[in-house]
Amino acid sequence: MPVEHLETDLVVVGCGIAGLSAAVTALQGGLKVIVLERSAEEDFGGNTRWTEAYMRMKNDAEIADDFEEHFALNSGLNLDPNVLARINTGYDDWPAWVKAHPFPDPEVISTFAEKVPATIGWLKAFGLSFGPQPIYLLTQNTHRIAASGGGLALIERLNKEVGVLGGRILYRTTAEDLLRDDSGRIAGVRCTADDGGRIDIRARNTVLASGGFQGNSEMMTRYIGPKASRIRPVARGGYYNKGEGIRMALDAGAAPAGEFGSYHAEPVDPRSLEAEAVVFIYPYGILVNKEGRRFIDEAPGTVDAHYDRIGRSFADQPDGIVYVIFDQSVEDIPRWRTSIRSDVPPLESPTIEGLASQIGIDPETLAETVSGFNAACPEMDDFTPFELDNAATAGLLPNKSHWSRPLTKPPYMAYPIISANCFTFGGLKVNASAQVVDKDGRVMPGLLAAGETVGLYHQVYTGSTSVLRGAVFGRIAGTTAASLP
Template sequence: MNDKFDADVVVVGCGVAGLSAAVTALEAGLKTINLERSDENHFGGNSRWTEAYMRMKNDSEISADFEEHFANNAGWNIDPNVLDALTDSYADWPSFVKSHSLPDPEVISAFANSVPPTISWLKGLGLKFEHQPIYLLTQNTTRIAAKGGGLAIIEALRAKALALGGEIRYRTTATDLVRDEKGAACGVVITNPDGVQSRLLAKRVILASGGFQGNPEMMTKYVGLRAKHIRPVAIGGYYNRGEGIQMALNAGAAPAGEFGSYHAEPVDPRSRQAEAVVFIYPYGMLVNRLAKRFVNEAPGTVDAHYDNITRTIADQPDGISYVIFDSRVEDIPRWKTSIRSDQPPVSAPTIEALAAKLGLPEAALAHTIAGFNAACPQRSDAFEPFVVDHRGTKGLDIDKSHWSRPIDKAPFYAYPIISTNCFTFGGLKVNENAQVLDHDGRVMAGLYAAGETMGLYHQVYTGSTSVLRGLVFGRRAAQHIASSSNR
């Protein structure tokens, strides 16, 4: 290709992944352009809205279970022949293993090892990391967060990128890859703010444009009919339309991650706030529109199980559920911190009155609660809300494992809850350098992916690693480009 390049690196996206890639590339002296679908006031996609919790003991050590959790949630019914191959050196893996959708041990190891130096690099930009208040009343791992959350991170990175001479093009969408005569990515087709298409040429392309939670067509294609019940957890998710993933798949990239799933959070549908989560349900009871229980509300600490529990809500009639609890909730210190909705709970002096306010069948809800109350353990020991207490029900079709107490002390309360989409699991297969791989496990020349655009998660989200994924692999992509450019 004889066309003049517009940049050394074009980065599709302007969240934590895209901006960490841009700053790293700029620090290496590479001309870099970021593309951002939104206007300047809303740049950053999901990154703008997240509190950016990180699965770390402190700002220099990852949590003890970091790599283990990924290994335990690598996919469903994995062929033992695939697992056997993973014990060999990467060079000896068959092509079908290199392109397999599971997270490669090499990728996870590189991820884990890169977290501390990435955080150190961010601290050099003035960001501060420490233990921050969290809405989860019980946890099974350790977390820290950036002071100011994701917004502070993207603002610091953008300021640094601009100071280094980086360019950001707002209201500009990449819709396809440009490839040279050998098939290497050498730019993208873009739609400008005025709707006119053109080509933006670059020596390398980094796709960091998020997942597809804002695209109902792709959501229905991959997640199924329940997609109609699911909405993005925050406004930033609506900008994530999946073009970055789709253009690479169309070019022959291998898919990775679980395309039929997503990271779910339980949210009050009445609230206009971002991430209006309701996490009080382990101490109450969840029912659907038919006033029937449908899930074990407390199989363990809430952080380890809310992903799966919340996805079951999307499968309920109309995709909605209700957490029912009573005045015993006042026994739980700080219980209100588990609710981020700006809407008050629905309350009533009787169960029947509560059902009427919620539009639930009154007799059915009374029957469900009566059966639940009868199945609760009769224990005289003190209720301990912050430890797994094995206070489970017995004899129900679906037993509740912990924190089971009768719901019989008026007034009674309820919150509606829907399943919202933080991000989709399916994305592109990459190696440890964030290079996109094809269906035979070969590197696709010139093409990289980071953040939600790369596929990594299966079964259950490894909590508080998504922002880290974007930061680490955005940076690793740019570092690899810089090292390759200097050869």
């Protein structure tokens, strides 16, 4: 089968919020653009298609006060003080090993924060709107707004704009490798079409915006470890994210960034057909594994601040599945049902032993666990479910820090929960202009990246910033491409 050859100014790999933001920005800058999307047209958009697109903002013109602070607090464990000392100088004076370090550069984060309002303004110019939206989290430790119509509204509008501006989207087309010119500059991509034929797309610049690797079991196991077999994407769009953009850039010499051994986790009901079938009621009950034992503090703080870390812990339990056990005292919590998005009802029984039998846990063990928990709960005069109450258990291992109320009001209920992968943390190192840098901190000419393909997060995800990251750095990538020779 002959190789098809195409030429363009910019080729964008990926058709989610990052790729489309890059494509539309570049088209507005006068470039010819081709976008590659491995899915069929009706399924385009990767993770963005399935998200509500929450944004860490006070309103559509102001970011939350803790935006940069949260990134700084979660920039990597045990950072070398020599790195921190060097970043106090200007970026141009950083040594190569600091420019290539996997932590999130302060310049990148400050640029991110600075560009958010203008990026939202740019999206609003297409008729998109943003503001307070219903949220499934019962508590909020920061400000959040969302896009009206969620991520789907964003990508559908930007996809349409690509066509209006004369861009081209190739569906069912997968980028496989980077092309180079005689000087070694990245010069486009080699890809495979739906019929198996090869297409070489030559371009002055290439933007990798093809997501993480949560849909690739081989990369998940390589970086996350054997427990990867117990983790699945949170929504269907994640299965399209197979990591080729990250792999081909790393093979070409790009510096890795972000925490490759981790991911943004959400607790979901594995029985449900719904996308993002989250179960966030567990701070008000107890979590047990298949052995019927508690294994973690269910309520170290509000659920919105801790579900990422707690959700990851589920994958370490036997078979990667746990159960939240709660009773009818849950009715004391206003709107508690909004914290559960599964379309499958909970298991229910008038006795703990009966509930254990339904779950497949030894009834005697679960009864012992619940009895021990109940005995460790404090006396409580007032129950304030949306405020930290320091009503901690005593004498348990582990203790529960807040909202420790005995489970004594039947019927008892349980949801199974697994750790679902919203997106992986590991990706490519970029500078504040979205240019990929190599292992010596040098810009790789012709190569840019945006969205989940960029490694930015460590430890705990800075909530409600992923869609913003895609839009902001997609815009930056498109702008940079339009300015480069």
